[in-house]
Amino acid sequence: MLTVKDVYKSFGDVHVLKGVNLHIEAGYVYTLKGNSGSGKTTLFNIISGFLPPTKGFVEFKKRKITKFAPYQINQLGMGRTFQDLRLVMQMTVYGSVLLALKKKLFAYPTKEQIRRVDDILGKVSLLDNKNVLASKLSYGQQKLLAIACCIVNDADLLLFDEPITSVDKDTALKITNLVKQLKQEGKTILQIEHNSNYVNATSDKIFRLEKGIVI
Ligand SMILES: Nc1ncnc2c1ncn2[C@@H]1O[C@H](COP(=O)(O)OP(=O)(O)OP(=O)(O)O)[C@@H](O)[C@H]1O
Ligand SMILES: [Mg+2]
Structure with a gap:
Protein backbone atom coordinates (compact mmCIF):
# COMPACT_ATOMS: atom_id res chain seq x y z
CA MET A 1 0.00 0.00 0.00
CA LEU A 2 2.83 2.41 0.89
CA THR A 3 6.50 2.28 -0.01
CA VAL A 4 9.14 4.76 1.10
CA LYS A 5 12.20 4.32 -1.08
CA ASP A 6 15.64 5.59 -0.15
CA VAL A 7 14.36 8.86 1.34
CA TYR A 8 16.85 11.50 2.46
CA LYS A 9 16.01 14.78 4.18
CA SER A 10 18.35 17.53 5.27
CA PHE A 11 17.60 20.90 6.82
CA GLY A 12 20.71 22.88 5.89
CA ASP A 13 23.58 21.03 7.51
CA VAL A 14 21.28 18.86 9.63
CA HIS A 15 20.95 15.49 7.89
CA VAL A 16 17.86 13.94 9.45
CA LEU A 17 16.90 11.10 7.11
CA LYS A 18 19.70 9.19 5.39
CA GLY A 19 18.11 6.57 3.18
CA VAL A 20 14.82 5.51 4.76
CA ASN A 21 13.12 2.44 3.33
CA LEU A 22 9.70 1.33 4.54
CA HIS A 23 7.01 -0.95 3.23
CA ILE A 24 3.45 -1.04 4.54
CA GLU A 25 0.88 -3.67 3.64
CA ALA A 26 -2.84 -2.94 3.81
CA GLY A 27 -4.78 -4.01 6.90
CA TYR A 28 -2.08 -3.84 9.58
CA VAL A 29 -1.03 -1.48 12.36
CA TYR A 30 2.59 -0.32 12.20
CA THR A 31 4.39 1.71 14.84
CA LEU A 32 7.43 3.89 14.28
CA LYS A 33 9.58 4.41 17.35
CA GLY A 34 12.74 6.44 17.77
CA ASN A 35 14.40 8.99 20.02
CA SER A 36 13.21 12.57 20.17
CA GLY A 37 14.59 14.45 17.19
CA SER A 38 15.35 11.28 15.22
CA GLY A 39 13.10 12.43 12.35
CA LYS A 40 9.81 10.54 12.87
CA THR A 41 7.56 13.55 12.28
CA THR A 42 9.77 14.63 9.37
CA LEU A 43 9.15 11.23 7.77
CA PHE A 44 5.38 11.65 8.30
CA ASN A 45 5.59 15.11 6.72
CA ILE A 46 7.30 13.65 3.67
CA ILE A 47 4.86 10.72 3.34
CA SER A 48 1.83 13.02 3.59
CA GLY A 49 3.18 15.69 1.22
CA PHE A 50 3.89 18.48 3.73
CA LEU A 51 7.63 18.37 3.02
CA PRO A 52 9.56 17.32 -0.10
CA PRO A 53 12.36 14.78 0.39
CA THR A 54 15.90 15.86 -0.51
CA LYS A 55 16.19 12.55 -2.38
CA GLY A 56 14.13 9.39 -2.82
CA PHE A 57 10.40 8.86 -3.34
CA VAL A 58 7.13 7.72 -1.78
CA GLU A 59 4.67 5.41 -3.53
CA PHE A 60 1.05 5.11 -2.31
CA LYS A 61 -1.41 2.72 -3.93
CA LYS A 62 1.08 2.18 -6.77
CA ARG A 63 1.40 5.92 -7.55
CA LYS A 64 4.43 8.06 -6.96
CA ILE A 65 3.10 10.82 -4.72
CA THR A 66 6.34 12.62 -3.88
CA LYS A 67 5.31 15.75 -5.82
CA PHE A 68 1.64 15.69 -4.82
CA ALA A 69 0.18 18.36 -2.53
CA PRO A 70 -1.17 17.23 0.87
CA TYR A 71 -4.81 17.64 -0.27
CA GLN A 72 -4.19 15.43 -3.30
CA ILE A 73 -2.64 12.73 -1.12
CA ASN A 74 -5.62 13.04 1.22
CA GLN A 75 -7.98 12.58 -1.75
CA LEU A 76 -6.11 9.39 -2.64
CA GLY A 77 -7.04 8.01 0.78
CA MET A 78 -4.37 9.01 3.28
CA GLY A 79 -5.26 10.87 6.46
CA ARG A 80 -2.98 12.17 9.20
CA THR A 81 -2.98 13.79 12.60
CA PHE A 82 -0.39 16.26 13.88
CA GLN A 83 1.72 15.91 16.99
CA ASP A 84 0.76 19.50 17.87
CA LEU A 85 -2.95 18.93 17.06
CA ARG A 86 -3.51 21.93 14.70
CA LEU A 87 -7.19 22.25 15.54
CA VAL A 88 -9.13 25.44 14.92
CA MET A 89 -9.62 26.21 18.59
CA GLN A 90 -12.49 28.67 18.03
CA MET A 91 -14.59 26.14 16.14
CA THR A 92 -16.99 23.72 17.78
CA VAL A 93 -16.36 19.99 17.84
CA TYR A 94 -19.18 19.48 15.34
CA GLY A 95 -17.97 22.32 13.05
CA SER A 96 -14.40 21.00 13.08
CA VAL A 97 -15.36 17.50 11.98
CA LEU A 98 -17.89 18.78 9.45
CA LEU A 99 -15.26 21.07 7.91
CA ALA A 100 -12.79 18.18 7.72
CA LEU A 101 -15.48 16.23 5.86
CA LYS A 102 -16.82 18.77 3.37
CA LYS A 103 -13.71 20.95 3.13
CA LYS A 104 -15.77 24.08 2.39
CA LEU A 105 -16.74 26.60 5.05
CA PHE A 106 -19.89 28.02 3.51
CA ALA A 107 -21.50 25.02 1.83
CA TYR A 108 -24.60 23.60 3.53
CA PRO A 109 -24.03 20.05 4.74
CA THR A 110 -26.14 17.25 3.32
CA LYS A 111 -28.14 14.93 5.59
CA GLU A 112 -25.62 12.18 4.90
CA GLN A 113 -22.75 14.46 5.93
CA ILE A 114 -24.50 15.38 9.19
CA ARG A 115 -25.14 11.70 9.90
CA ARG A 116 -21.51 10.87 9.12
CA VAL A 117 -20.24 13.52 11.55
CA ASP A 118 -22.54 12.19 14.29
CA ASP A 119 -21.32 8.64 13.63
CA ILE A 120 -17.70 9.68 13.95
CA LEU A 121 -18.33 11.79 17.06
CA GLY A 122 -20.00 8.75 18.63
CA LYS A 123 -17.00 6.65 17.74
CA VAL A 124 -14.57 9.02 19.50
CA SER A 125 -16.91 9.62 22.47
CA LEU A 126 -17.43 13.31 21.72
CA LEU A 127 -21.11 13.34 20.82
CA ASP A 128 -22.01 14.98 24.16
CA ASN A 129 -19.47 17.72 23.43
CA LYS A 130 -20.76 18.41 19.95
CA ASN A 131 -21.39 22.13 20.50
CA VAL A 132 -18.35 22.79 22.68
CA LEU A 133 -15.47 24.88 21.31
CA ALA A 134 -12.31 22.88 20.64
CA SER A 135 -10.48 25.25 23.02
CA LYS A 136 -12.76 24.17 25.90
CA LEU A 137 -12.00 20.46 25.59
CA SER A 138 -9.48 18.63 27.74
CA TYR A 139 -6.17 17.76 26.03
CA GLY A 140 -7.29 14.13 25.69
CA GLN A 141 -10.56 15.21 24.07
CA GLN A 142 -8.62 17.46 21.69
CA LYS A 143 -6.56 14.43 20.65
CA LEU A 144 -9.81 12.53 20.04
CA LEU A 145 -11.14 15.46 17.99
CA ALA A 146 -7.98 15.49 15.86
CA ILE A 147 -8.46 11.77 15.22
CA ALA A 148 -12.13 12.35 14.34
CA CYS A 149 -11.11 14.98 11.75
CA CYS A 150 -8.56 12.54 10.34
CA ILE A 151 -10.90 9.54 9.98
CA VAL A 152 -14.12 11.29 8.90
CA ASN A 153 -13.16 11.11 5.21
CA ASP A 154 -12.85 7.33 5.39
CA ALA A 155 -9.17 7.35 4.34
CA ASP A 156 -7.70 3.84 4.18
CA LEU A 157 -4.23 4.75 5.43
CA LEU A 158 -4.13 6.69 8.70
CA LEU A 159 -0.98 8.30 10.08
CA PHE A 160 -1.23 9.12 13.79
CA ASP A 161 1.62 11.19 15.24
CA GLU A 162 1.79 10.37 18.98
CA SER A 196 5.18 0.38 25.39
CA ASN A 197 1.84 -0.88 26.73
CA TYR A 198 -0.03 0.97 24.00
CA VAL A 199 2.44 -0.02 21.29
CA ASN A 200 2.28 -3.71 22.27
CA ALA A 201 -1.50 -3.68 22.52
CA THR A 202 -2.05 -2.18 19.07
CA SER A 203 0.88 -2.97 16.76
CA ASP A 204 1.42 -5.78 14.28
CA LYS A 205 4.90 -4.54 13.44
CA ILE A 206 7.30 -2.07 15.03
CA PHE A 207 9.93 -0.05 13.17
CA ARG A 208 12.68 2.02 14.71
CA LEU A 209 14.14 5.17 13.23
CA GLU A 210 17.77 5.42 14.25
CA LYS A 211 20.70 7.36 12.80
CA GLY A 212 18.59 8.41 9.83
CA ILE A 213 17.42 4.97 8.74
CA VAL A 214 14.54 2.65 9.63
CA ILE A 215 15.54 -0.65 11.20
N1 LIG B 1 10.91 22.32 9.03
C1 LIG B 1 12.08 22.14 9.65
N2 LIG B 1 13.11 23.00 9.50
C2 LIG B 1 14.30 22.79 10.11
N3 LIG B 1 14.57 21.74 10.90
C3 LIG B 1 13.59 20.85 11.11
C4 LIG B 1 12.30 20.99 10.51
N4 LIG B 1 11.52 19.94 10.86
C5 LIG B 1 12.30 19.18 11.67
N5 LIG B 1 13.52 19.71 11.82
C6 LIG B 1 14.64 19.14 12.60
O1 LIG B 1 14.77 17.77 12.21
C7 LIG B 1 15.04 16.95 13.34
C8 LIG B 1 13.99 15.87 13.48
O2 LIG B 1 12.77 16.46 13.91
P1 LIG B 1 11.41 15.64 14.02
O3 LIG B 1 10.38 16.59 14.49
O4 LIG B 1 11.15 14.94 12.74
O5 LIG B 1 11.78 14.56 15.15
P2 LIG B 1 10.87 13.52 15.91
O6 LIG B 1 11.53 12.19 15.80
O7 LIG B 1 9.46 13.62 15.44
O8 LIG B 1 10.99 14.02 17.43
P3 LIG B 1 9.91 14.00 18.64
O9 LIG B 1 9.92 12.59 19.20
O10 LIG B 1 10.49 14.97 19.63
O11 LIG B 1 8.58 14.42 18.11
C9 LIG B 1 15.16 17.88 14.54
O12 LIG B 1 16.53 18.20 14.71
C10 LIG B 1 14.37 19.10 14.10
O13 LIG B 1 14.84 20.26 14.72
MG1 LIG C 1 7.70 14.12 16.33
Missing part, protein backbone atom coordinates in the same frame (compact mmCIF):
# COMPACT_ATOMS: atom_id res chain seq x y z
CA PRO A 163 -1.94 9.72 19.50
CA ILE A 164 -1.74 8.98 23.24
CA THR A 165 1.26 11.06 24.33
CA SER A 166 0.31 13.22 27.36
CA VAL A 167 -3.32 12.06 27.47
CA ASP A 168 -5.08 10.75 30.61
CA LYS A 169 -5.56 7.00 31.20
CA ASP A 170 -9.21 6.97 30.21
CA THR A 171 -8.51 8.65 26.86
CA ALA A 172 -5.53 6.38 26.23
CA LEU A 173 -7.83 3.38 26.64
CA LYS A 174 -10.40 4.93 24.28
CA ILE A 175 -7.71 5.51 21.65
CA THR A 176 -6.34 1.98 22.09
CA ASN A 177 -9.81 0.56 21.45
CA LEU A 178 -10.41 2.93 18.56
CA VAL A 179 -7.20 1.88 16.81
CA LYS A 180 -8.17 -1.79 17.25
CA GLN A 181 -11.64 -1.05 15.88
CA LEU A 182 -10.22 0.82 12.87
CA LYS A 183 -8.03 -2.18 12.11
CA GLN A 184 -11.09 -4.46 12.34
CA GLU A 185 -12.77 -2.21 9.79
CA GLY A 186 -9.88 -2.84 7.41
CA LYS A 187 -7.93 0.39 7.89
CA THR A 188 -4.16 0.51 7.72
CA ILE A 189 -2.42 2.53 10.42
CA LEU A 190 1.08 3.90 10.68
CA GLN A 191 1.61 5.54 14.05
CA ILE A 192 4.39 7.14 16.04
CA GLU A 193 4.22 6.34 19.73
CA HIS A 194 6.55 5.64 22.66
CA ASN A 195 4.27 4.08 25.30
